Every structure is written in structure tokens, then in C-alpha cells.
Amino acid sequence: MRNFMVFGVCLLLSAVVLQSCGKKETGQLVGVLDRPKWKGINPLGMQYIKSGVFHIGGNDQDIFNSYVQRPRQVSIVGFFMDETEITNNEYRQFVNYVRDSTAHTILGDFIQDDYGNESIDWELPIDYADETLDEMYVSEDDQIFGKREFDNTNLRYAWTEVDWVKAAHSPKTPRSQLVRKFEVPIYPDTLVWIRDFAYSYNDPLARNYFWHPAYDDYPVVGVNWQMAQAFCDWRTKMWNKYRPDERHSEGFRLPTEYEWEYAARGGHDLSSYPWGGYYLRNAKGCLLANFKPGRGNYADDGAQYTTRVDYYFPNDYGLYQMAGNVSEWTVSAYYDNANNIIHDLNPDVKYYAQQDDPDVLKRKVIRGGSWKDIGYYLQCGVRDWEYQDSTKSYLGFRCVITNLGRTLTE
DSSP, X not given: OHHHHHHHHHHHHHHHHHHHHTOOOOSSOOOOTTOOOOOOOOOTTXXXXXXXXXXXXXXXXXXTOOOOSOOXXXXXOOEEEESSOOBHHHHHHHHHHHHHHHHXXXXXXXXXXXXXXXXXXXXSOOOTTOGGGGGGBOOGGGOSTTOOOBOGGGOEEEEEEEOHHHHHHOTTSOGGGGEEEEEEEOSOOTTHHHHTSTTOOOHHHHHHTTXXXXXXXXXXXXXXXXXXXXXXXXXXXXXXXXXXXXXXXSOOBOOOHHHHHHHHHTTOTTOSSTTSSSSSBOTTSOBOSBSOOTTTOGGGXXXXXXXXXXXXXXXXXXXXXXXXXXEEEEEEEOOTTGGGTSOSBSOOOXXXXXXXXXXXXXXXXXXXXXXXXXXXXXXXXXXXXXXXXXXXXXXXXXXXXEOOSOOTTO
């Protein structure tokens, strides 16, 4: 009797193990049982923008008669977006990562996994006084006041992307030809504060804006479109490395110009500004964004240049400074009258310009207006552009990530 009971318990445990491993076939259509569970994600500092429909384009007179933003109804799938523009301190985390990974590479600090793949051993300490790392510093001839400093121009980040459009239209193309490789310098161009303004004393900002703690919570500037793309790739790798249980098949990226406009409106379709109104001041006469009021009374809105990324009230989606402070990169290529050719579901126009392409093909859409712009450029529907390899003192970015699994009603 005792042996029979032991046998019964073992049989029951075996059945449980087989069922939990998904290996037991029952003849029924039950799907694969050993699939990982998915509970969704909740990235720190991001707001979920649910799926919806809205009207793109200008909501006021086209004062330039440009006809480059004709109104049209489109639908957007839900996504997460950063509450604020990427700050100096957040971007500095990226810079420090590239600096440390460069040092580890020079020192040969690598480990191999069971498949022979090499990766950096981040557990090893870095002694920056090691003479082996001298190449990371400016030469003695280039030192200012004899101070030993990092040569930030040598900080470069490399990544790869798949050309999914080419893959879809050329299915027989070898996979190796679908991969685009990039490598770009990533340190912000701090001299934009001098270069952008002739006969203007902005030297203190050029010297201090990126590194001084007084500006930690200010938006990073001097970052071109390619550098912003590199930041997004790095952020994706960090997320997947340290949160394996929330690994996401979609990575962080720049928003399309239509995602940006949808998020900026904050659920107020056809409104001119992110706060849902038609005016730049509230009922008390206070300005609602950081821009160039009147004929140039910069300080009237509370900030002479840029300001903290959360200085003004957010829109109804919880997003700060979608108008003013700094204009923001989008992933979209700029074409006149693009609204006439786009699809009405998740619209976008992309073009990956090469270095030898004509300048007109290197234009990328920027949105939101900046601290130096007049109020017209702060409108949700106004499109503008900048060359993808340009750095400016009034141009930053924020990231988005497509959410998977949610429906319109959630």
C-alpha cells in the first residue's frame, strides 16, 4: 500500500512537471505553453500616450503662405514619450558610458560567453592615471593652462540598424545588405552658443552649460540628429541589459513628427498650443512657455535662454515644454507638402541621407519652437527643419518607445 502511494505521488509530480514545461501533448489546440509572460512596461520618466485620431496641420493662418502643413486626419498607435526633453545630466550618463567603454577597450577588459562572444567586463575598475590611457587625453601641446583633460572629440559610439523598408520591398536581398552601420562622435558641441549668435557675448554658456551642475536639469543642446539616434540606441541597450524581465522588442527612438504633434496637443484636437488654448498668456497675463515674446523681451517669460525642463506646467498628457525652451528633433525627413502623400495610419516619411547626398535630402523635421523663436513656431501644427548633421543652441530631443499589446480603450 505504501509503495502504491509513493508511486501515485511520483506520477502526479511528473504530470505537473510535464505540463509546466509545455512538453505534454494532449491532442488539443492549446498553443505553446512555455511562452514568457508579458505584463507591459512602465519606463521611468515617460508618459503613455494612448492610441487615437487627430487632425494634423496648422490651426491658424499660414502667415508665410507656404502650404507645407495642410490639415488632415490621421490615426496614431499608442506609445510612451519622455515627460521632458533629455537633460544635460541624462545625456552625461551616455557620455560617461562611452568614455568608460573606450577606456575598457583600450585596456583589453573583455570577457567571453559560452558561445565565444566578447563583451566588456564592467566589473573591472578603471585607473585613468594609467599611461595606457594617455591617448584619451589631449596632447601636452593642446593643453590649456597645462591642465590634463579628456579629448572629448575621440568619444564615438557605433551601432547598427536594419533597413526594414528595403527588406519589405526587396525580399531577396541578402540580410548582410539590409544592415546599416553608423559611428558618430557623441560629445555635445558646446561652441554652438558662440557660433549661433554673431556679436553676442555667450562665452560663459559655451564654457559651462553642459558640465556645470547649475544646468543639470536644463535640456541638452549642441546635439545633432545622428547623436540623438545614438543616444536612443544606447538607452535601449541599457534597458535590455538591466531589466531582462521587461525586455522589449521595440527600442527607444526619436518620435515621428506626427507622433510628436499628437502628443503635443494633449488630447485637444485643433488647438493651437499644447495647453489647449489659442493664446500665449493665461488669464492672469503670465506667459505659458519659454520663447521670444514681443520684439525680443526674452526675460519676460522667466528665462533669458533655456530653462529647467519642467519649469512650466505640463499639457494634459503630462508632457512638459512641448512648446518653447528648445525645438526637438523627430525621426522624420522633411518634405514640402508631406501631409499630401502620407498614409492616414501611423504616418511618417523617412530617408537616411548619406554624407555625399545633396543637402536638401539631409533635412529633418523639428518641432515645438525654442527660447529664441517667436510665438508662431510654438504652435502644435507648425513644421520646421534643420540639417541632420547640424548642432544648434536651441535644438534638443526627447525619446519615445512603441508600446505593445494595449488597445485604444486602455
